[in-house]
Amino acid sequence: MKKRHMDAMALVTTYGKPDVFLTMTCNPNWPEIQDELFPGQTAQVRPDLVARVFRAKLETMKDMLTKEHIIGVVKAYVYVNSMIVSYPPSFLTSISTLELYAMVVKHMMHGPCGVLKPKNVCIQEGKCKCRYPREFNKTTVQGKDSYPLYKRRKDGSSAKVRGQMLDNRWVVPYNPYLLRMFNCHINVEVCSSIKAVKYLYKYIYKGHDHTSFNIDIPDAQGNIDDIKRFIDARWVTPPEVMWRIFGFILCENYPSVLQLPLHLEGMHRVTFKEGDDLKNVLASDGADKSMLTEYFKTNRDRDDARHILYNDFPGTFRWLSTKVWQKRKNRVFQVGRIVSANPAEGDRYFLRVLLNHVTGSQSFQDLKTVDGVLCDNFRQAAERRGLIEADNTLDQCLTESAQWAMPVSLRRLFATILVFCEASDIRGLWDRHLKDMSDDFRRRHTCPTAVEQEVLLDIRGMLQSMGKDIKSFPLPDIDDNYDNTEGEAREVIEEMAIVVDEHDKSLASSLNTEQLRAYDEILAAVDRHQGGVFFVNGPGGTGKTFLYRALLAKVRGEKNIAVATATSGVAASIMPGGRTAHSRFKIPLNIDAEGSSCNFTKQCGAAKLLRMASLILWDEATMTKRQAVEALDKCMRDIMGRRNRPFGGKTVVFGGDFRQVLPVVRKGSRGQIVEVTLRSSYLWKDMRPLRLVTNMRAHNDQWFADYLLRVGNGTEETDEEGNIRLAEDICVPSTDNEVDDLEKPINHVFPALNHNMTDPGYMTSRAILSTKNDNVDIINRRMIDRFQGEEKIYHSFDSAEDDPHGYYSQEFLNDLTPNGLPPHTLKLKIKCPIILLRNIDPASGSCNDTRLVVRGFQRSAIDAEIMVGQHAGERVFLPRIPLCPSDDDIFPFKFKRKQFPVRLSFAMMINKAQGQTIPIVGVYLPEPVFSHGQLYVALSRATAKNNIKILAIKDNGKDKNEKSKKRKRSESLVTTTMNIVYKEVLSG
Known part of the structure; x- marks a missing residue:
């Protein structure tokens, strides 16, 4: 059972999470079964017939899925037959002549249960264990627990099922074509997250059915042992018995998984028959060979094998009975899996670590050799390569730095x-x-x-x-x-030590009419000492940061305290003394609950700072959840002792743009209902709006400024598919070859890269933006390969902390890169741009989203220089730190990665670019944007239309057959794309 589980995990490691989870339940009332029964017989007494018919139907469905590709090209699958037969509940009647709607009602309706039938078998603690009825939903989205929330229309449709009226909330996910074709219960679930892997494998590899029964056998004295009387036994149903008697396949996976042996030198397995002379066995041809030793030999003999890992070898070479690896000439593919090992096995385990990361090794000695030095054992070799954590890593980090x-x-x-x-x-x-x-x-x-x-x-x-x-x-x-x-509190000392820049003191004289009106109104509230709450609302590029710097310089120039914060680290770094709101106000990272509060007391330094502050600024407030702002309000009223005044009577200025990417927006049955944004807070009514309209960033390109506003407001005209049109001169053509297509935005954003690598202004003034981490990683990998200079590769140390049986292999964990975490393989070069992924020391500029340039690297430390904001030019030394995903529910286990908290930043996610001005921008859209404001944020980072290029790829179907892949298609210019705008947010 464990071997089958590990084989399936090898497929997940190679192909990623499954896309579809499908279960098929036998219908004993199929005509093929009923027509063959003798008079008076039922399906229960003919398990042979049930097994044969079910197997025929199952094989037909497998062919439709894997050969006819009715739901897309299947690259890999795992199949287990549990021989599930639903005996005669009323919903499995013969319905071959009924329409599909009636089939859905009969087959694919869950319930009734819950309040309709509280004694139903699926009720646990008063609720349906399958969570029915579900909520109505206008579109399919991924739920908080990583499982999909399917589209369920509230269209008034209902049907009477088992005496109760049920609507779309009770429908089980299904495929209409398969349901009509096979006339049985076929459940089709979308696997939207890697979290589904644990459930799926537990489901299909759960082992034999069990039953408990008791036998009352008294002993000689007539006593009955209450423990021994209960027996836990395997339960084999008649259909399963017949399935095994007929020799039908119980499990299958495609492609096949070849188990690759793992052994130390001279310790491979040799098979022989009982009674054989061992001397003859050892002298026989092939006795000194194994897959591993021949892998080394193939690397010695063939140049084209040296770039392939041992684990990936079966995909290019096949293992012959003559004990040699031969280059594959056909398209048959095979997945390799090195047999598992654990750290307690010593060098065997460390040999496995090396084989999973090192290509081209030609012998065991070659694997032990690092930088020309032969190590004593595989552990030392793995340590020197940075593949395992040494005991003295932190000591070494400080020594190197x-x-x-x-x-x-x-x-x-x-x-x-x-x-x-x-x-x-x-x-x-x-x-x-x-x-x-x-x-x-x-x-x-x-x-x-x-x-x-x-x-x-x-x-x-x-x-x-x-x-x-x-x-x-x-x-x-x-x-x-x-x-x-x-x-004196540290927070107060830091704020009082901020030196006002002479340039900032002169900014007030350069404010435009809108900025000056806001400037005067806010300072009047500060001077009155009566407080006030303001919201500076302006599109990207209208000079909000310019206004903030003028306000901060004025207040601090009069020896008063002004607290500058922002939701994102980048926005905070460009304000003097700026800190992220979460770090300054001690706001919990996960703050979904109503009535939450900040994590500081009345006596602490943060509370003293806020009491002394004349002005509090919070930029990019639209990006945070309303609960964070409400938590600050609650604590401010408390520490100021003025519970009837917003923020305890302080002058507080919020800023932001509701056109940009928002926090989570929940969708309800009446359309887009905003529940978590600042606009929905009870504090919104107390905020005096101050509007900035004039785009200062794109003031030399009025067409571009007007176009950005139309995109942000959702007023740009759309075609019949709901897409907006992009200007042709900012789009680049695409073909079927995405590799070649990417060169166009890269060449626009990074022209003459090799001549400008030493210029930090060049590297930080440009970036390529995309919607997903996978796309960003593709671009960054390509860019770092083109980047010249000394190279260093750092590997992370990954662990699943609640996996005592070792089900999740290291290579599987290494392939995971959840949002907000660095990759397992971090390739860096001197002077390449990187972005920080954690708030390390916000007071010194090391905060989330800070852009840096690599200045040097050692084995256990990275030397980087901050390139933007008030701390530009400062050097930062970074160690490896343990990192966990911010979303605890993303995996079915507690995942921890120990790695340097940085990523390459040639390209970055659109959300990461929010709050930054990037003069030269490329936008890569292999798929459309998927959340409010994403397209607007991507476009508005640039300063003019001439400085932006967009590569949008039209979805012609990701799964093409081999013939269509070979067919060369002409170049096409995609000038339309999706733009998602929740107008309720803008007008509410």
Whole structure:
């Protein structure tokens, strides 16, 4: 059973999650069964007949799916026969002459249950275990638990089923064609997430049916053992018995999975017959060969084999009975799976790790050789290649960084390790690296104690900015005699230390009429000290950030405190003293519950800062959930002691653009109903709108500015398919060859790449935007291959923390790249652009979405430079940190990846680009946008029509047969695309 499970997991590793989960249930009232029964017989007494007819129907359906491709080309499938036969419930009657609607009513209606029939067998704790009735839904979307919410029209249709009126909420997912064709219960489910894999495999590999029964056999004294009387036994139904007697296939998968042996040198398996002379066995031809040894030999003999991993070898070569690998000449494909091993097996396990990552090895010794050095064992080789985590990784990280980092950067790295890296020997790290972290202080102090206290105080401040207390770590105690902050909160000290830029002081004189009106009204509220809540509403490019910088300079120039925050890290980084709202206000990351509050107390530094603040700015507030804003309001009323005033009577300015990508928008039966955006908050009525209309970013291209507004407002004309038209001169033509097509937007965005790689302004002023991580990764991989310079590849260390049986192999975990996490294989080059994926130290500019350039790399640390915002030019040293997906429900297990928290940023997701100005933009749309404002955000990043190119690909069907793939199609220019706008948000 476990072997079959691992074979199926090999298919998932190769092809990804399944697309469809289909179950077929035998109908004992099929005419083919009923016509062959003798008078008075029922299907129950003829399991032979039931098994043969069901098998014939099943084989027909398999052919339709895999050969006729009725639901698309099938690349791989797993099939298990559980011989499910539904005996005669009333809904399995002979209905071959009825119409499809009647078939749906008879076959594919769940229930009635719940309030209609509370004693139904599917009721658990008063609710239907299958979650029926479902909600009405205008379109099919992915639900929060990764399972699809199917389209269910509220059109008034209903039918009487088993005495109750049921509507579309009770319909089980089905395929009309298969239902009509086979006249039985065929359930067809879409697998929208990898989370479905665990359920599917548990379903099809659940093993034999079991039953419990008891036998009352008294012992010699007449007593009955209450434990032994119950027996857990296998239950074999008559149809399954006949299925096995007839020799019908019980399980099957395509393509086949070849189990690849794993063994150390000279320890491969040799088979022989009982009684054979072992000397003759060892001397026989092929006794010294195995698939692994011949894989090495093939790499020695053939150049075209050296780029293929051992695991992927069966896809290109086939294993012959003569114990040699031969290049495949046909199209028959096979998936390889190296037999499993666990770390307790020592070198055998580490050999498997190497084989999963290293190509072209020609011997066991070759695998042990790294950078020309022969390692003692496979563990050392895996460590030197960075494929497994060494015991001294954190120590090595600090040692390597000490060669390049200034002491303050080294202290910040040490603080980062304390917070994020789950260090076990913190005191040892402190003792070994105190000298390097204190070089600057030792120049001013000769007393070792004073030096140590200075280092501790600096690290304490860094930890406080990261939301941690130094007392929670096993470090030396701080002597208050050395603390010159006089008890002042770190947050207040940081804000008071912000130096107002002279250029920002002059911005007020450059404001346009709209900006000046907002500027005067907000400052009047600040001067009155009576508070006020404002919302600066303006499309992208209308100068909202310009206005914020002028306000901050004015308030701070008068020695008052102005708190600058933004929902996204990028938007925060371009404001002086900017922080993300979540880090500044201690807002929980998952804040769906009503009445939630921020994680700070009245006595903490954050509360003191907010009490002292004259002005609070929150940019990109439209991107956050209303619950986050309401949580801040609740806490502000509390700490200010003014519960009847919004935000406790403070002057608060929100900014944003409802045309841009919003947080989750839930769809209801009456259309798009916004439940979580700022506009739906009870605070909306208290906000005074300040509108900015003039597009300053595209002021030299009025056509482009007007076009952006029409796209953002959803007023641009659409064709009969609901698509808007794009200007032909911003579109690039596409063909069937997506590889060649991508070169066009790449050449537009990154012309003369090799001549401009050393220019950081060139790298950070341009990007290609797309809708999904997969598309972004394709572009980034291509770009890093074209990028010249020294290369370094970092592999992540992945684990499934609640998988005691090891069902999820390392290669399967390595192939996962959930949103917000770095890839398993991170390829970097000197001077290449990257983007940060976590808030590391927001106070120093290391926050989520910050764009950086790689300046150097070691085995355990990356040296990068911040390229945008107020901290541009500062160096950051990054360690590997453990990362988990932000959505806990995305996988059926707790997934953890230890990797550097960065991605390449030649290309990025459209959502990541929100809040940034990117002068040169390419937009890659292999499929249409799928959420509100995505197209508008992508277009509005650019400053003019001449600076943007769009590659949109028309969907002609992803699954083409081989003949159509070979046929060369002419180049076509796609000038229409989907634009999704929820007008309720704009006009509500």
